Amino acid sequence: MLVRSGSDVDRISTIPAVVHIDDGSKPLHAIIESAGPEICFHLAGYFVGVHTDKDIAPLILDNVLFGTRLIDAIAARGGCGLVNAGSYWQNAGGHSYHPVALYASTKQAFQDVLRYYVESASLHAVTLKFFETYGPADRRPKLVNLLLEAAAADRTLGISPGEQLIDIVHVDDAASACVAAERLLRTGEDLTSPSYAVTSGAPIRLREFVERIGRIIGREVPVAYGARGYRWREMMEPWEVAPALPGWAPEISLEEGIGSIWKALVGTIELDDVDG
Numbered sequence: 403m404l405v406r407s408g409s410d411v412d413r414i415s416t417i418p419a420v421v422h423i424d425d426g427s428k429p430l431h432a433i434i435e436s437a438g439p440e441i442c443f444h445l446a447g448y449f450v451g452v453h454t455d456k457d458i459a460p461l462i463l464d465n466v467l468f469g470t471r472l473i474d475a476i477a478a479r480g481g482c483g484l485v486n487a488g489s490y491w492q493n494a495g496g497h498s499y500h501p502v503a504l505y506a507s508t509k510q511a512f513q514d515v516l517r518y519y520v521e522s523a524s525l526h527a528v529t530l531k532f533f534e535t536y537g538p539a540d541r542r543p544k545l546v547n548l549l550l551e552a553a554a555a556d557r558t559l560g561i562s563p564g565e566q567l568i569d570i571v572h573v574d575d576a577a578s579a580c581v582a583a584e585r586l587l588r589t590g591e592d593l594t595s596p597s598y599a600v601t602s603g604a605p606i607r608l609r610e611f612v613e614r615i616g617r618i619i620g621r622e623v624p625v626a627y628g629a630r631g632y633r634w635r636e637m638m639e640p641w642e643v644a645p646a647l648p649g650w651a652p653e654i655s656l657e658e659g660i661g662s663i664w665k666a667l668v669g670t671i672e673l674d675d676v677d678g
Contacts, residue, residue, distance in 0.1 A: 403419040406446070443485045443580055452503065453504045483526040484587075485580055492513075494637060520596075529596060530598055536573065537659065537663070599643055
């Protein structure tokens with residue numbers, strides 16, 4: 403496992419893997435040669451929906467430079483395939499390329515670099531276009547976390563008018579998609595597309611999503627629709643951006659996924675109340 407210097411490795415302490423630290427000062431060839439991977443999963447990235455000046459450097463460093471250093475080392479060693487994490491934000495309006503944000507531009511820039519190595523070094527690679535993901539132990543201030551925390555605290559959450567479509571997949575299903583992509587590379591079959599979509603197959607309006615969460619947890623989620631405007635260049639619909647990933651389909655329902663997170667969250671809150 404390759405992580406950036408300064409990363410919180412305690413979060414992955416239970417994973418039985420050798421951890422290599424990259425501080426950006428040395429080529430990655432020695433690490434790749436030592437690890438000898440057959441498949442590399444490139445999931446690292448820096449995300450921000452609307453960037454400021456301070457975000458420009460990490461967007462380029464994490465989303466373009468690091469990935470290029472990685473695949474240069476992989477290509478030099480040979481015998482290793484690559485599963486790359488892309489984003490549907492690269493394809494607003496269903497176009498082959500139409501970036502929603504600078505983040506999406508940097509993800510596309512890396513894919514363009516990746517194409518060079520695929521063509522010049524015969525690197526076998528596939529990019530998975532992820533939509534929204536959720537799951538347990540997720541520290542990100544993402545939609546599901548914010549909605550469940552608001553419901554648990556009975557605190558009104560200001561959100562957009564809620565007409566955008568949400569396409570959300572549990573993290574376990576996202577992981578199984580990576581495994582399916584690995585199998586696709588290992589079979590040696592010709593890939594029908596350089597990119598595949600990791601989608602629930604059932605997008606839902608944000609308003610309907612909030613109501614559905616309320617039914618799952620047994621209480622209304624307190625939200626104020628329209629308290630916040632839509633994000634600049636908001637993705638209103640998760641258009642079809644790539645073909646479906648062969649041999650994969652999501653298995654965890656919203657009822658199962660949301661229910662388990664809610665149970666853990668409420669249990670923690672009740673314990674805190676007792677201790678207080």
